[in-house]
Structures are given as structure tokens and as C-alpha cells.
Amino acid sequence: MTQRISKYKRFMMMNPIVQFFKFIYLSLKVLVIVAGGHGGTRKA
Amino acid sequence: MTKIVVLGAGIAGHVAASHLRRKLSKEHEVVVVSPNSNYQWIPSNIWVGIGRMKPKDLIFPLAPLYAKKNIDYKQAKAISFYPEGDTDEQKPYVLAEYVAGDEKGKKEKVTYDYLINATGPKLNFGATEGLSPGNNKAHSVCTYTHAQEAWVALEEAIQQMKQGKKTKILIGTGHAKATCQGAAFEYILNVEQELRRHKVRDMAEITWISNEYQLGDFGMDGMLLSYGSNILKSSEMVEMIFEDRGINWILGAGVNKVEDGVAHYETLDGEYKQETYDFAMLIPSFSGHGFKAFGKNGEDITERLFKGFMIVDADYTPKPYEEWTVQDWPETYQNPSYANIFAPGIAFAPPHGISKPRKSKNGTDITPAPPRTGMPSGITAKLVADNIIEMIKNPNHELHHKGSMGNMGAACIASAGFGMTKGSGISITTYPIVPDFKKYPDTHGRKLGKTFGSIGLAGHWLKLALHYAFIYKAKMKPFWWLIPE
Numbered sequence: 001m002t003q004r005i006s007k008y009k010r011f012m013m014m015n016p017i018v019q020f021f022k023f024i025y026l027s028l029k030v031l032v033i034v035a036g037g038h039g040g041t042r043k044a
Numbered sequence: 045m046t047k048i049v050v051l052g053a054g055i056a057g058h059v060a061a062s063h064l065r066r067k068l069s070k071e072h073e074v075v076v077v078s079p080n081s082n083y084q085w086i087p088s089n090i091w092v093g094i095g096r097m098k099p100k101d102l103i104f105p106l107a108p109l110y111a112k113k114n115i116d117y118k119q120a121k122a123i124s125f126y127p128e129g130d131t132d133e134q135k136p137y138v139l140a141e142y143v144a145g146d147e148k149g150k151k152e153k154v155t156y157d158y159l160i161n162a163t164g165p166k167l168n169f170g171a172t173e174g175l176s177p178g179n180n181k182a183h184s185v186c187t188y189t190h191a192q193e194a195w196v197a198l199e200e201a202i203q204q205m206k207q208g209k210k211t212k213i214l215i216g217t218g219h220a221k222a223t224c225q226g227a228a229f230e231y232i233l234n235v236e237q238e239l240r241r242h243k244v245r246d247m248a249e250i251t252w253i254s255n256e257y258q259l260g261d262f263g264m265d266g267m268l269l270s271y272g273s274n275i276l277k278s279s280e281m282v283e284m285i286f287e288d289r290g291i292n293w294i295l296g297a298g299v300n301k302v303e304d305g306v307a308h309y310e311t312l313d314g315e316y317k318q319e320t321y322d323f324a325m326l327i328p329s330f331s332g333h334g335f336k337a338f339g340k341n342g343e344d345i346t347e348r349l350f351k352g353f354m355i356v357d358a359d360y361t362p363k364p365y366e367e368w369t370v371q372d373w374p375e376t377y378q379n380p381s382y383a384n385i386f387a388p389g390i391a392f393a394p395p396h397g398i399s400k401p402r403k404s405k406n407g408t409d410i411t412p413a414p415p416r417t418g419m420p421s422g423i424t425a426k427l428v429a430d431n432i433i434e435m436i437k438n439p440n441h442e443l444h445h446k447g448s449m450g451n452m453g454a455a456c457i458a459s460a461g462f463g464m465t466k467g468s469g470i471s472i473t474t475y476p477i478v479p480d481f482k483k484y485p486d487t488h489g490r491k492l493g494k495t496f497g498s499i500g501l502a503g504h505w506l507k508l509a510l511h512y513a514f515i516y517k518a519k520m521k522p523f524w525w526l527i528p529e
């Protein structure tokens with residue numbers, strides 16, 4: 001095992017308060033990508 | 045009155061049937077033909093495979109829902125296709141065989157005006173000698189029953205580790221051309237975390253085995269991701285995670301045979317090697333179902349409908365990797381020979397891979413097949429339903445609803461461990477799914493910002509939230525259609 005994620009980064013990754021805001025951010029970001037639409041590629 | 049037959053009640057089939065039913069008046073008939081009596085939310089199988097969810101948490105019976113929603117349901121499997129009917133039957137039909145109940149074994153000509161083939165993949169265990177779920181200590185998580193069996197075996201391995209047995213765990217792809225690396229990736233991280241939870245992590249050697257050329261390829265040619273304020277290759281991100289978790293890896297491996305506790309594989313260097321294990325989870329190759337199609341007079345017209353999977357509006361001209369373009373990928377999922385047949389989700393034949401094809405020195409193709417995850421399966425099913433609705437209103441209508449995987453984003457929230465406070469998830473989004481090297485030449489064919497990665501507890505919550513949201517949606521509870529695909 002090689003530590004590749006620093007203690008600080010790990011703390012941030014697992015801190016419920018930080019991650020709560022991350023959750024909101026990720027949910028919106030995913031929604032934007034899905035709702036951002038889709039279409040064809042042949043007739044630009 | 046129009047009759048629309050949907051084959052399959054997985055993500056694509058169920059999305060198509062539910063949207064058709066919601067948007068079409070009662071005079072039109074929506075029929076679902078599918079052999080499995082339950083709907084299953086496949087992405088959560090990972091958690092069944094580590095004992096943190098039970099199959100009942102991710103399945104529900106289809107018959108009562110369909111009865112309530114006025115969708116005709118036949119628990120049957122499609123066998124062959126007659127897109128022109130036959131000498132006795134004027135209308136096009138699919139020959140289906142009932143698989144349960146009083147009618148088990150009975151065959152029926154299910155006629156249609158429009159046909160949606162959403163039969164997904166055949167889990168082709170037979171393509172790898174000795175690979176079959178639950179045999180030779182090798183398991184699968186591709187269905188909830190497979191995942192449950194995997195958990196029983198893993199739990200036993202955990203008990204043995206508690207008694208001091210050193211254990212080798214092998215997880216990855218079980219065929220040189222397998223896809224679905226993402227599911228295996230989620231499983232290996234969840235298994236690793238569970239071993240830590242059970243305090244036996246030091247008793248296990250965990251190895252990733254994959255047909256990918258590089259870590260993080262995922263059958264999508266890898267990705268260049270924005271990761272915080274950095275730009276990272278998906279290979280670097282996965283390497284960081286594997287090293288941090290003490291997971292070894294074997295790449296460019298085409299597993300060709302599985303014996304009791306031994307996986308035999310060929311490498312891209314042309315060497316034949318083997319890896320021993322006490323517990324393995326190997327994803328099989330996916331193939332078409334081997335359906336046959338017949339013309340009006342019984343002549344074989346399979347090649348007009350199938351190329352393994354179903355032929356749609358893709359450009360299937362064989363060409364080298366350097367000449368692949370996003371324009372090769374289908375937009376409407378309509379069969380070019382029969383305008384009333386569509387194939388969304390995994391059921392359509394892709395024009396080619398997404399990852400750069402590679403052969404071993406012995407000439408064996410060792411390349412991941414292109415994945416088609418839940419989100420594009422749902423989106424393509426919905427657009428097919430919308431096009432059919434327009435065609436019913438105006439049969440000569442041009443198809444307006446389009447969704448190429450070269451112009452569509454996808455979110456893949458990979459679970460990396462279960463638990464409300466100890467869980468983790470790797471959230472990856474990509475736009476577009478199929479890289480467009482002309483539009484985004486400097487960022488490996490994808491738009492940075494919309495292609496990003498993030499690791500942490502929030503990813504687990506998101507995956508769990510999606511589990512509940514999509515089961516709510518699949519059960520067609522109030523306002524289900526507001527939840528996007």
C-alpha cells in the first residue's frame with residue numbers, strides 16, 4: 001500500500017459537512033450535464 | 045389504434061414503455077415482452093455482492109405495475125423476428141415463448157405496428173472456457189442472483205480470513221473483449237472497503253485484471269478529466285486510487301479459460317500466463333442474443349436486422365481507429381431496413397469500439413468493447429419513444445428526436461465503498477461519451493469541465509440517492525417523469 005492521498009485530502013473527502021456541499025454541487029453538475037441535452041452529430 | 049411492442053424490461057425497455065404509456069392515449073396498445081418477472085436496478089447489484097443490500101432492495105415485480113398502468117405484459121422471451129409477417133400473418137410480428145405460469149413453453153406471434161428491441165446483452169459466459177457464475181470460485185454481479193451468490197462466497201472467504209487464511213482476490217474482466225469495466229471497478233473498491241470493515245484487509249491480496257491497455261480506460265479510450273483545479277488522466281486517477289488502497293493490477297489481459305481458482309490469460313505481448321485466486325468476480329463478454337429474422341416466405345433475413353446486436357442508423361463501414369468519427373454513431377436507433385423497428389440501450393450494434401483496438405502478438409483482439417451505461421440507455425429509449433409517438437401522429441414525419449453518444453453526456457457514479465459516514469464514491473462525468481476529436485482536439489475528444497472526476501463521501505450519497513430516485517421513477521410513482529433519465 002502506498003499512501004497516494006494526503007491526510008488533509010482524505011479528511012476533506014470524508015468530512016460530512018464539506019461533503020454535504022459537495023453533494024449539492026455534484027447533484028447540480030450531473031443534472032446540468034443530463035439536462036444539458038443531446039442531439040445528433042451529422043447535421044451540425 | 046397502434047400497437048407498440050417493447051422487448052425487454054430493463055432500463056431501456058422500461059423507460060420506453062413507461063413514457064409511451066404516459067404520452068399515448070388509451071386507444072393505443074403498449075405491450076412489454078420480457079422473461080424476467082422483476083424489474084432490477086442493476087447498478088446497485090454491486091452492493092448486493094458485498095452483502096450491504098438484499099436483492100429485494102433493488103427489484104420489484106413488473107406484472108402488478110404494468111396491470112395498474114394499462115401496459116400489457118407477457119412474461120416471455122423473443123425468439124425470432126418476422127418484420128414482414130408471414131404467409132399466414134399479414135402484420136409484422138415477433139415469435140415469443142412464455143417462460144412462466146400456465147402458458148410456459150407456449151409460443152405466440154406477437155404482432156406489432158412498432159417494435160422496440162431493448163433486450164440488452166446476452167451475458168456470454170460461454171465465450172470463456174470454464175467461466176460460469178458460481179463455478180470455479182469465479183462469480184458475477186451482472187444480475188441480482190449472481191450478485192447474491194457472489195456475496196455468499198465472499199462472506200465465506202471473509203470468515204476464513206478471520207481464521208487466519210491468506211486469500212487472493214481477483215476482480216475484473218473475464219474475456220479479451222469484455223466491457224463493463226466500470227462495474228468491476230466499483231466492485232473491487234467495495235470489496236476492498238468491506239475487508240477493511242471486517243478487519244481482514246491484511247489477509248487479502250487484491251488484484252485487478254483487465255483487458256484495458258491502461259487503467260481507467262473503461263472501454264471509453266480513457267478520459268482527460270478536470271479534477272479539482274488539476275487536469276488528470278483517468279489512468280492517473282485510477283492508479284492513485286489503486287495504489288492508495290493497495291490493489292495490484294494486470295492490464296492488457298485477455299482471460300480465455302477459468303479453472304478451479306485459476307484464471308488463464310493472454311497478454312498483449314503474446315505471453316500466456318495464469319493467476320491463482322480464492323475468490324474472483326469476472327465480467328463475461330456481452331453479445332447479441334443470436335436472434336434470427338425471416339422474410340414473408342420464410343427466407344432468412346437475419347443480416348438485415350442483426351450484426352450480433354441489432355443494426356441501426358450507424359455507419360458500419362469497417363475503418364481504422366484513426367478514421368473513426370462521432371458521425372459513425374447512431375442518432376435515432378432506427379433499423380435502416382424496417383422503419384418501424386428501433387433498438388435503444390445495449391441492444392443496438394455499435395459501429396466499432398471507442399477504445400483504440402489492440403491485438404496481442406498472436407493476433408488475439410484484446411480490447412474493451414464499448415460500454416453503454418444506464419444513462420444513455422434511458423436517454424436513447426426515451427427518444428425512441430418520442431419518435432414513435434411523432435410517427436403515429438404523422439407516419440411520414442422525419443425523426444426529430446436524436447441522441448448520438450457523440451453528442452450526449454453521461455454520469456458514472458462509481459461506488460467505492462458503502463456507508464453513510466464511511467462510504468465513498470468516484471463521480472465521473474464525461475461529455476461526450478464517444479470522444480469527438482475534431483471538436484475537442486486538445487482534450488482527448490472531450491469537453492473539460494463537463495468531463496470531471498471527484499472522489500469522496502458525497503459520491504456515495506449521490507449513488508444512494510440515484511438508487512432511490514430511479515427505483516421511484518421505475519415504479520412510476522407520482523411525477524416520476526420529472527426525474528431525468
Ligand SMILES: Cc1cc2nc3c(=O)[nH]c(=O)nc-3n(C[C@H](O)[C@H](O)[C@H](O)COP(=O)(O)OP(=O)(O)OC[C@H]3O[C@@H](n4cnc5c(N)ncnc54)[C@H](O)[C@@H]3O)c2cc1C
Nearest residue numbers: 052053054055056086087121122163164227389390417418
Ligand atoms: C453490475 C453492473 C453495474 C452497473 N452499474 C452501472 C452504473 O453504476 N451506472 C450506469 O449508468 N450503468 C451501470 N451499469 C450498466 C447498466 O446496467 C446498463 O447500461 C443497462 O442495464 C442497459 O440497459 P438495457 O435495457 O439496454 O439492458 P438490460 O438492463 O440488460 O435489459 C435487458 C432486458 O431484456 C430482457 N431480455 C433478455 N432477453 C430477452 C428476450 N429474448 N426477449 C425479451 N426480453 C429479453 C432482460 O430480461 C431485461 O429485462 C451496470 C451494469 C452492471 C452489469
